[in-house]
Amino acid sequence: MSENPDLISHNGIDKTRLVQSTTQPINIVCNAQPFGGGPGATLMAVMPLIGTVHITSTSIPSPEIGKKELVSLLQRLKPRLVVTSMDELVAAAAQAAGIPVVIIDLLLWFWPSISPQWHQADMVIAAEFYGVQERIISEKMNNVVTVPPLGPPPRTTAGPSKDVLLNFGGMVNPLMPKEEYVAYARLVYSAAKRAVNLRNAALPKSQHAKLIVLVASLDVARGIDPQDPEAARMVLPDEALDLMASSELVCCTAGLGNLYAAGAVANAVLLLPPLHEGHAIQTHVVKKAGVSVDAMDWHEFTGGAPINYYNGSLEVMDDVSKAQKEVISSGQAQKALTDRILAAMLHSANSAAGPSAQDPPLRALVTTFGQDNGDAMAARIVDVLTRVR
Template sequence: MGENPDQIHHDGIVKTRLVESATQPMNIVCNAQPFGGGPGATLMAVMPYLRSRLESLGPVALHYVGSSLTMDFQKLTQADWDGSHHIDLYSNPETGKIELVSLLQRLKPRLVVTFMDELVAAAAQAADIPVVIIDLLLWFWPSISPHWRQADVVIAAEFYGVQERIISEKMNNVVTVPPLGPPPRTTTGPSKDVLLNFGGMVNPLMPKEEYVAYARLIYSAAKRALNLRNAALPKSQHAKLIVLVASLDVARGIDPQDPEAARMVLPDEALELMSSAELVCCTAGLGNLYAAGAVANAVLLLPPLHEGHAIQTHLIKKAGVSVDAMEWHEFTCGAPINYYNGSLEVMDDVSKAQKEVISSGQAQKALADRMLVAMLQSAGSAAGSSAEDAPLRSLITTFGQDNGDAMAARIVDVLTRVR
């Protein structure tokens, strides 16, 4: 009996589709909230470990969705994404949402991994796509978003108050991992220069002019303090000022007279510069705190730009960690800011304090003098310090640290359940 040509044709189509299905990569969409540098930097640290762990699952395509400084990170690191999509959910939320929904419909991702972006989590959950949320600030939120509770897993980085929050909120979908950070230095090396590390200051709720003005103010005070420091010390102890930023806007705007005043560098170079600096002056973002705890010789925390900086500093001090930190009321006529008020109220109070310092020559001198004290102290104590005595080292001994692989492992655990 001869074979049915129609059946042969049908079987051929089925086999072709099966082959295409087998070779079609599984799409995963990753995203980082554009508030500060932590989410974007953490994602870049996790990505290579995630790729490595995904190899056993067959072909996978990793797509990045983001905006603002999170896209700056992609350019800086030349990240090896299979697809990169600039979608802004903050400056124009309605347009951004339409673009994101369209992208999700086209890619049909098996999983969406977001570093704390509630808007991305909401869009994915509305499309019935499994969601993993990486949360570096679970202890911080005034209330827990329903999208966190609906997530397949929330991966929370440890910090003061995280375990207590999980218990009090009865969050059964949370797993914890050690915070991201570099290996601690075990030996001390020669130190030189003063490093000013602004980290990621960009915040969609804050006008660009605000954080650029902040950077200019601190930069000017640091230059003034450094000149006074060098004048007070022998030439052999003179230092340079090195300025690091994580935003192209800040890099371009920090000194209109010197376009090369600030640099954007890869994390490894930033750590090397931090470890060799005599003094690290930095914002109190968690990434900066853990990096400083691992490698810095001496640390001065800059005035808070928002409530997160201030509350993290307060929690560290409450736990008995000794850290030198500046507050706005040291340089203004006002009372200390209540950083436990709402975000917009706090940002308004910080803006008022910042403008007061910018408009007052006396306040600017007080800021520079405060930085000078820290510079002279670090210059005097550098020779007698040890790696074990490094400031903020107790953060690492308390919570441990990870290179990104622990987060990657948890993501793959979810993927193997839902694929």
């Protein structure tokens, strides 16, 4: 009898061993920490691949209820396994309920300290990044396996358009009021719009560009330009990647998802000022590894001291908020922001006009760590399921 291809993952892990062991669907609980889009997007990529082995999943949000109530819920659901993307509360509740736990961690290198739940998990699936292997060794974490980060396959568009893409994905998080990130988007958009006009005035008509603005939040789409309700648009991920690949310059936040996507498909990249410590620290780590990436920071425009992004999250958020308000209230600071974006636009225009045999700098992320569509994470989850059945 020939093998059923639906029971073999793309990386060669044989899933028949799990299917043959049961005639009933396997119930697992899936959960994502509600911070930004990364944890949820990771589950969305991984769970359909696990579904090929006849697993039913019950998704629960990270609840506002206490641990006792969550333990009770899990005991009623009786799942074979809990898979959580970085949610410490859910991991702790599952362990208290005696349920095996797999933790997907996109930021193992980042945490100031490692939670006990990570050490007690049946498996921690860590996405590769600078410092991950060192962290595993220093913490003596024998239950960690590493996988390539989620991201699209590398590609470069020959002869990209002259357009400039402003991508505001990766902004929203629960520690920042909506008004803050809408004001951020409006500030950067206004500066980029002025910079495009100055860019076009400085270049021949054949090199003129238009500004394309992408957002992942309806609030940002509505608030970015009260005079132009079509200034920004929301698109599906595949279209966003196509626009990134075909644009001369991509301006985006330094979220890890953006870094991996830009590394795979973008021609030139300008990282926007950080909205929280993660954006800044990720940029610092990439630069420390020798990757030449163009990135803006608030002190360039305020003239003040650089923000210490290694302070606590709330303190950093407060410092970012103060810096943003200072730029919004100062015409000189706004001009400096416009000039900085204009410089990146002119540099990418000049680079695109001449021959270049070099890959874009952020492509180093792909060549160093690879890219995965979720197969590797799914295969590791199946490994645990075969042990706990």
